[in-house]
Amino acid sequence: MTFRTRFAPSPTGPLHLGHAYSAILAHDMAHAAGGAFLLRIEDIDRDRARPEWEDQIYEDLAWLGLDWERPVWRQSDHTERYAAALDDLWQAGLLYPCTCNRRDILAAASAPQDGSAPLTGPDGLLYPGTCRDKPGPRPGQDPRPEGVALRLNMAVAVRRALHTGRAAHLTFQETGHGPDGQHGQIAFPPEDLTVLAGDIVLSRKDFIGSYHLAVVLDDAAQAITHVVRGEDLFDATAIHALLQRLLDLPTPVYHHHRLIRDDQGRRLAKRDDARAIRTYRDEGATPQDIRTKVGL
Template identity: 60%
Template sequence: MITRFAPSPTGPLHLGHAWSAMIAHDMARAEGGSFLLRIEDIDRQRARPEWEAQLKDDLNWLGIVWDAEPMRQSDRMDAYGAALDDLWSRFLLYPCTCSRRDIAEALSAPQEGVEPTLGPDGPVYPGTCRADAPTGYPWPPRPEDVHLRIDMNVAQMACEHMILQDQADHWGLSFLETGPLHPGTVATSRDSYLRDIGDVVLARREFGTSYHLSVVVDDAAQGVTHVVRGGDLFEATPIHVLLQRLLGLPTPVYHHHDLVRDGAGKRLAKRDDARSIASYRDAGWSAEALLAHLRESRVAP
């Protein structure tokens, strides 16, 4: 078993991070496996060395020790570029220049007053730029100054072809979930990808990649067998399973755990510095007491 914890050094670690890291760490230790650390610093404008240093210090204070040199996403842009080149060369991506306002206006125009479908990344993209995708030969080089979206319809056809080659008896992609929220085999369908996910962004202009692409490429590179993360990311997992199939990467087991919440039942946000690990350390909490409280209640003290 190989698990990982993948924080972004854009602020202090809070109780929710501690809970997720502890679960991943303890699962690996219980099976005699490895626990890895990955620094997800693709947001170069917000990532800070001081936040990275503090998160490592906080993890050490919690007794959470990783088994290899941490992977840093900012060192892996070539790997993300290679994956994007692969998808681009197979006509699976198209450029998008839409702003969030453009998308909101496009979604509200046809049926005013009808709420748009919300997917893992927010409102499902209406496909505005899909019609302007390049066609024919010579196929142009992959552009780097715009967002790149996956053409979900074309991606489905590509997956269907690949699965037929594998002599599978059905199209639906699936994954094994061991978390408490959705245990068992989770299946997907063509309709769910089109209706509930849509043409998600796989490369953001300002990053050169996206969370969805980088997490899939990095989990495979680190040999992660069990992805442990919060239940808020469960709805994004079909995107990752799709990309794994398209890129020829293994699909790990997923374990989505419940979230730590405040006394009002609201999930903790990264900007909630009052719930940071450092604030509890400064208040005199021991790591043992803090983790015991999380195990018992999942409510921030």
């Protein structure tokens, strides 16, 4: 199996030291294995994506000394794949439309629940299922609705996953580590996702697809064998393994790495311009300086 990995930034702001660490690590791992390093531009959110940020991604990565296969995969060029997968999931009865906004979810999640705090998952507050049984288009019978968010009915999806003829557990191979040091063969019952993740969004009101749906479809389409990414996405891997089973896609090997943090221990964000790669470039830093700063 040829090692194929990718770096997949969103063009919604400048790349920072955390991005540099992830990109360089993936690039180095691919070259050490005699494999391939790919670049994917995750730009399906057209309201936030900007051409100037995409151009700067290419400039910053090239300045770091990285090279990648061409052509670059841009998600906005492949929305028909996401639409086709949504059609399949809708016809299978696994999706339902949702009209709730963030305020609705926050209000429902914050309602008194035996004094316990609202549950959270990889996407933040767990969705309380407000729209799950509302009247409307019927999955598997009516056409898939457009212009509305679509959520995965996790309980139904889990039952479907358990009856695909595969093992009762979802598994993936971890060669890095999770937040609690998890590594090796990771296995978990699919039904845990009902509590841990809830009914996740698989398509937004204003654009086709979502991170969870697009990433598993793109990885399969690009024949990615190893996913290298931050440990903050470790918990999302269970969701991805479920979608891979539902859509009959291969599950790559995962390598989750440590996060680069600021002096207060906070994860870097794109708004932290002081640690943007471009800032270091303008101040006269070298690519080796960046490698040193991130511990490579």
